[in-house]
Amino acid sequence: MSEAVTPLELDGIGKRFGRLSVLRGVDLRVEAGEVVGLIGANGSGKTTLLNIAVGLLAPTEGERRLGGRRAPQVELADRMRIAFVTHTTQLYPRLTARENLRLFAELRAAAGDAAALPDPLLERLGLAHAADRMVGTFSRGMMQRLALARALQGRPQLLLLDEPFTALDRPGRERLAEVLVEERAAGLAVLLSSHDYDAVVAVTDRVVLLEGGRLGGEARRGEGPEAAGYRDRVAALGLLRPSAGVDGRAEEAARA
Amino acid sequence: MGRLIPVVLLAIAAVVFPLSVETIFLDVGIERQLGTVQKIFYFHVPLAWIMMLYGVVCGIAAAVQLRRQSRGAEAIAIAAGEMVIVAGLGVLITGPIWGHASWGKAWTWDARQISTGLLWLVFVAYVLVRRYGAAGSERLAAALAIFGAVDVPIIYYAVKIWKTTHPSNEVVVSLPPEMWAALWPALGALLATATALVAIRARQELCEMELDDAWVRAEDPSVGTKGETT
Amino acid sequence: MRLPRQAWLLAKNDLRQELRDLELLATAGFFTLVVLVMFGLSFASLGRKVQPLAIPGMLWLAVAFVGTLTLTRIFDREREADTLRALLTAPVERVAIYVSKAFVTLLVLLGCCLILVPGLVFMFPAAQVMAEQPLRTAALVVLGCTSYAAVGTVFAAGLATSSGKNVLLSVILYPLTSPALMWSLVATRALLERHPDLPTYLAQLAALDVLLVVLGGWLFESVLVGTARSATASGRARGRRR
Amino acid sequence: MSTMLMLGAPEAAAEAPAGDGGGDEYEAVEGIDRETIECQRSCEAVAARKTASDYEHIVWAYGVLWSLFAIYGLMLWRRGQRLQGDVASLQAKLGRS
Numbered sequence: 001m002s003e004a005v006t007p008l009e010l011d012g013i014g015k016r017f018g019r020l021s022v023l024r025g026v027d028l029r030v031e032a033g034e035v036v037g038l039i040g041a042n043g044s045g046k047t048t049l050l051n052i053a054v055g056l057l058a059p060t061e062g063e064r065r066l067g068g069r070r071a072p073q074v075e076l077a078d079r080m081r082i083a084f085v086t087h088t089t090q091l092y093p094r095l096t097a098r099e100n101l102r103l104f105a106e107l108r109a110a111a112g113d114a115a116a117l118p119d120p121l122l123e124r125l126g127l128a129h130a131a132d133r134m135v136g137t138f139s140r141g142m143m144q145r146l147a148l149a150r151a152l153q154g155r156p157q158l159l160l161l162d163e164p165f166t167a168l169d170r171p172g173r174e175r176l177a178e179v180l181v182e183e184r185a186a187g188l189a190v191l192l193s194s195h196d197y198d199a200v201v202a203v204t205d206r207v208v209l210l211e212g213g214r215l216g217g218e219a220r221r222g223e224g225p226e227a228a229g230y231r232d233r234v235a236a237l238g239l240l241r242p243s244a245g246v247d248g249r250a251e252e253a254a255r256a
Numbered sequence: 257m258g259r260l261i262p263v264v265l266l267a268i269a270a271v272v273f274p275l276s277v278e279t280i281f282l283d284v285g286i287e288r289q290l291g292t293v294q295k296i297f298y299f300h301v302p303l304a305w306i307m308m309l310y311g312v313v314c315g316i317a318a319a320v321q322l323r324r325q326s327r328g329a330e331a332i333a334i335a336a337g338e339m340v341i342v343a344g345l346g347v348l349i350t351g352p353i354w355g356h357a358s359w360g361k362a363w364t365w366d367a368r369q370i371s372t373g374l375l376w377l378v379f380v381a382y383v384l385v386r387r388y389g390a391a392g393s394e395r396l397a398a399a400l401a402i403f404g405a406v407d408v409p410i411i412y413y414a415v416k417i418w419k420t421t422h423p424s425n426e427v428v429v430s431l432p433p434e435m436w437a438a439l440w441p442a443l444g445a446l447l448a449t450a451t452a453l454v455a456i457r458a459r460q461e462l463c464e465m466e467l468d469d470a471w472v473r474a475e476d477p478s479v480g481t482k483g484e485t486t
Numbered sequence: 487m488r489l490p491r492q493a494w495l496l497a498k499n500d501l502r503q504e505l506r507d508l509e510l511l512a513t514a515g516f517f518t519l520v521v522l523v524m525f526g527l528s529f530a531s532l533g534r535k536v537q538p539l540a541i542p543g544m545l546w547l548a549v550a551f552v553g554t555l556t557l558t559r560i561f562d563r564e565r566e567a568d569t570l571r572a573l574l575t576a577p578v579e580r581v582a583i584y585v586s587k588a589f590v591t592l593l594v595l596l597g598c599c600l601i602l603v604p605g606l607v608f609m610f611p612a613a614q615v616m617a618e619q620p621l622r623t624a625a626l627v628v629l630g631c632t633s634y635a636a637v638g639t640v641f642a643a644g645l646a647t648s649s650g651k652n653v654l655l656s657v658i659l660y661p662l663t664s665p666a667l668m669w670s671l672v673a674t675r676a677l678l679e680r681h682p683d684l685p686t687y688l689a690q691l692a693a694l695d696v697l698l699v700v701l702g703g704w705l706f707e708s709v710l711v712g713t714a715r716s717a718t719a720s721g722r723a724r725g726r727r728r
Numbered sequence: 729m730s731t732m733l734m735l736g737a738p739e740a741a742a743e744a745p746a747g748d749g750g751g752d753e754y755e756a757v758e759g760i761d762r763e764t765i766e767c768q769r770s771c772e773a774v775a776a777r778k779t780a781s782d783y784e785h786i787v788w789a790y791g792v793l794w795s796l797f798a799i800y801g802l803m804l805w806r807r808g809q810r811l812q813g814d815v816a817s818l819q820a821k822l823g824r825s
Binding site: 054055056057058073074076077079080082083084086088089090091092093094095099103104106107108110111112113150154 | 487488491492495496499502503506507566567568569571572574575576577578579711712
């Protein structure tokens with residue numbers, strides 16, 4: 001794939017369930033080599049937005065483009081290049097870690113795309129010692145790492161993470177951050193939703209705030225001296241401090 | 257325009273209805289074997305046809321709804337599904353009344369009775385899923401309607417397999433012309449009424465969907481009106 | 487090649503999990519046994535003449551009961567850890583998911599029939615025909631169970647992706663599968679009465695199976711994940727707003 | 729079409745075993761021995777009872793049928809009222825803001 005293609009573009013996405021409007025007019029682009037954080041209170045529509053991006057839900061209005069092409073349905077070819085990790089981890093508890101990875105690798109191979117070998121991935125995420133243990137015996141953090149390993153084995157161009165930090169301990173978070181930085185350097189586009197302020201600041205290039213189903217502001221990691229202010233700008237979005245609107249920049253961003 | 261269709265249909269029904277009563281009760285002779293009660297035939301059978309027709313309509317509309325995400329098709333599917341229940345109830349009640357008068361037994365567990373009952377149950381399930389299903393169950397309901405519509409010919413064919421007490425399909429085909437003449441107005445009146453009701457119901461459903469839109473917009477600050485709940 | 491290969495991989499995965507704890511087979515098998523005993527208690531005194539009328543009903547009612555149980559369990563398994571979503575977002579043909587789940591359901595149902603049919607033969611003299619014509623009986627059971635699995639898988643999967651409301655499965659499944667089950671009933675009665683038309687009925691049942699499998703496969707994806715409204719439709723919707 | 733039917737009707741009535749409108753046939757019966765008359769009368773009574781019962785069934789069936797449509801129509805009408813109420817409250821809400 002060439003550099004110019006944008007892995008994910010959401011254009012005017014709205015989602016309604018009857019009279020309940022979950023998302024309204026969300027425009028979001030995630031470029032290759034960019035890690036975008038999606039923050040917002042519970043019920044602000046983060047998970048719905050990710051589900052729409054990955055094709056599990058159909059938007060009520062708006063358009064989804066994957067790799068620059070309109071994607072009213074996320075076709076099999078699209079699913080080859082997208083990986084999705086949620087906080088429910090989606091692993092078979094009655095299979096071992098290796099079997100879990102192998103199942104999806106074989107499915108991918110049947111679809112005509114070679115997957116990365118399981119062992120180096122398990123190693124990379126610190127699960128080599130547990131490769132042959134049943135996933136049902138894993139801690140939540142281990143499952144989360146295994147789910148990430150599965151997501152990475154197809155060498156995706158777009159990675160969607162729903163609350164990836166929740167169950168991870170500190171070393172786990174650091175490892176996830178490391179992996180994200182490495183993969184970003186290799187051109188992976190990441191969209192992750194999180195409540196975790198520190199983690200978000202540490203790994204993202206850009207943070208967007210979802211508020212009541214619409215985008216409520218954006219903070220971008222700048223270059224040079226600007227970079228230092230990223231923490232404050234994220235804080236100013238108001239997820240962790242109640243003072244949304246005190247900072248003029250957030251207001252400005254919200255208007256834009 | 258859309259508003260006019262049910263009015264026209266109901267007007268047609270109002271004109272044809274007395275004509276149909278006249279032909280059924282005054283013009284047509286009494287059938288020799290079954291006697292006077294055979295006159296139930298003239299609205300029992302059209303009603304069964306209407307039930308099957310709207311079963312198929314519901315299935316086709318549901319298929320269009322799934323493929324095209326069309327609201328119009330969804331509204332028609334809902335309206336047709338409900339009409340299957342209403343017409344089916346009519347068939348299931350008038351049938352046993354006829355059976356009671358001519359065979360002395362209201363419900364004989366004959367194949368056509370059972371399969372009509374089953375078809376009816378399928379569409380009751382459709383309405384139940386639409387009403388009580390979680391978000392996204394409109395697609396499940398649509399699949400249910402499609403399977404239900406596929407059941408219609410199976411049910412029709414079932415009569416041929418089971419040799420039963422129910423008059424076979426040939427009775428309708430080999431009808432004397434005057435009976436046909438009495439069947440048409442009855443069918444016309446019932447079909448016009450049923451279609452009018454379906455059209456009204458479908459319009460209401462569309463209206464409801466647009467009202468949902470309007471409420472969402474009213475509560476959406478970006479349109480310029482400030483809602484209370486936001 | 488992709489579709490059969492992926493379907494086989496998924497089915498193998500289900501079977502591997504099943505072999506580790508035998509949960510599905512054990513519960514469904516036990517349930518079948520209980521139902522069989524109940525039938526025995528209720529109908530043991532039936533006369534030889536009426537037995538051919540009652541046995542088909544027992545066979546297919548038991549299949550319908552066990553089928554609902556099995557379908558619920560199979561998709562509960564995918565729901566526990568939300569793995570169905572993982573399959574839906576992976577590069578897997580959705581039809582392969584359908585085929586594999588229907589196949590596993592069919593296998594479990596056939597496993598139950600291995601208890602059910604000999605049990606009926608043991609309890610009712612009129613069912614002896616089934617022992618005398620094992621091939622025809624096998625064909626009948628496979629064809630009948632296939633039709634049930636073909637319909638049931640679509641709706642069990644559809645309910646598994648939405649939250650809760652598993653009650654709706656029986657509401658949907660019993661009316662919807664009954665035409666297929668009725669066909670099986672007729673064929674079973676023909677078998678018990680050594681009716682010469684049995685091959686015809688079996689052929690019709692097979693045709694019905696093909697129809698239901700094709701329809702189920704066609705609908706499966708639309709039931710599980712919706713498509714966005716087409717550009718023209720959403721354009722029209724937008725036009726209407728302004 | 730309907731005139732043809734009118735012409736066809738008497739024929740059909742004559743064929744039928746027991747028409748209740750056979751006033752002129754009655755005259756012809758006179759002069760026949762008592763037994764035959766009684767037999768015929770009892771037959772007629774049976775037929776009349778059957779016809780009456782048949783008509784009762786028909787009226788029931790017809791009544792059920794149209795009342796079903798009427799009930800459904802009423803339900804639709806009430807739904808329409810509710811929708812109109814909804815529209816009104818939406819208008820009120822838009823008017824207020």
